[in-house]
Amino acid sequence: MDHRALHKLSYGLYIIGSRKDDRLNAQVANTVFQVTAEPPVIAVSINKGNLTHEFITASGVFSASTLCSDTPLSFIGNFGFKSGREMNKLDGIAYKIGETGAPVITENAVAYLEARVIQQVDVGTHTLFIGEVVSAEVMSEKACMTYDYYRQVKRGTAPAAAPSYTAEERKAGPRMAKYRCTVCGYIYDTEMGDPESNIKPGTPFEQLPDDWTCPVCGASKGQFEKMEE
Numbered sequence: 001m002d003h004r005a006l007h008k009l010s011y012g013l014y015i016i017g018s019r020k021d022d023r024l025n026a027q028v029a030n031t032v033f034q035v036t037a038e039p040p041v042i043a044v045s046i047n048k049g050n051l052t053h054e055f056i057t058a059s060g061v062f063s064a065s066t067l068c069s070d071t072p073l074s075f076i077g078n079f080g081f082k083s084g085r086e087m088n089k090l091d092g093i094a095y096k097i098g099e100t101g102a103p104v105i106t107e108n109a110v111a112y113l114e115a116r117v118i119q120q121v122d123v124g125t126h127t128l129f130i131g132e133v134v135s136a137e138v139m140s141e142k143a144c145m146t147y148d149y150y151r152q153v154k155r156g157t158a159p160a161a162a163p164s165y166t167a168e169e170r171k172a173g174p175r176m177a178k179y180r181c182t183v184c185g186y187i188y189d190t191e192m193g194d195p196e197s198n199i200k201p202g203t204p205f206e207q208l209p210d211d212w213t214c215p216v217c218g219a220s221k222g223q224f225e226k227m228e229e
């Protein structure tokens with residue numbers, strides 16, 4: 001079986017919000033899809049170990065905010081690599097309380113949907129929550145983030161088209177080193193630098209400031225390992 005075929009499925013990137021009594025939480029997910037049009041029903045797959053899973057199970061409601069393509073890595077990392085059990089992930093984030101009472105993330109979002117769970121399917125590690133849409137709004141006409149774009153470009157698992165380098169220059173110089181975050185898999189590509197942290201292209205990993213952290217998950221420099229060619 002060629003697992004790469006699974007990477008040929010297309011997804012977006014969403015922040016899923018829910019509540020349990022007066023507690024709010026949200027997490028990132030790529031698996032939101034529309035199931036039926038009339039009435040509008042959507043589904044989302046959530047890992048059973050996540051706090052959001054506990055919250056959706058308890059309240060029977062969730063929101064899904066569609067992220068725009070220029071969403072900063074740190075924003076996604078806040079919802080993807082941190083747990084609401086240890087911190088309030090909504091601190092400092094723009095959101096509102098929706099019709100269902102679930103938090104709706106409005107920051108970096110082009111649109112949102114709110115749903116009430118009508119059915120849930122146990123799929124082993126995850127639960128597929130199926131919900132009827134009860135409210136929806138488009139907030140921006142910006143481009144949406146796709147999961148592929150996030151994986152390949154934003155997270156650095158594939159080189160972006162670095163505008164400051166031409167193909168000839170790349171060929172001429174030695175290949176620049178890459179370092180992988182052992183926590184989240186983000187790759188620091190020397191050739192690209194880390195524009196979101198004002199690290200210029202070509203900055204060697206060793207010369208990154210000591211307080212530089214993984215732009216996705218916040219891991220320290222020491223949690224990175226050099227990648228083989």
Ligand code: FE
Nearest residue numbers: 181184214217
């Ligand atoms: Fe990381």
